[in-house]
Amino acid sequence: MKPLLSDAIKVFILFAVCTCLFYFGLKVMHAEQEQNRRYDMPEGPAVKVFNEEKTVLERLNLFFRVGE
Numbered sequence: 001m002k003p004l005l006s007d008a009i010k011v012f013i014l015f016a017v018c019t020c021l022f023y024f025g026l027k028v029m030h031a032e033q034e035q036n037r038r039y040d041m042p043e044g045p046a047v048k049v050f051n052e053e054k055t056v057l058e059r060l061n062l063f064f065r066v067g068e
Contacts, residue, residue, distance in 0.1 A: 054062070
């Protein structure tokens, strides 16, 4: 009975240590990602997606033809 209890305690301690390492690792990664400024204007050779404005009928026609 004694070896079973000591093995269970060792497994619990190992589980607790790994859980704490995982938790603090996630906190570090979250803090790193919070510093990113996602909504800044892009720098470098950025390309505009739409070069011209389309009318409602042209967009509807494109939707029915292509499905987009």
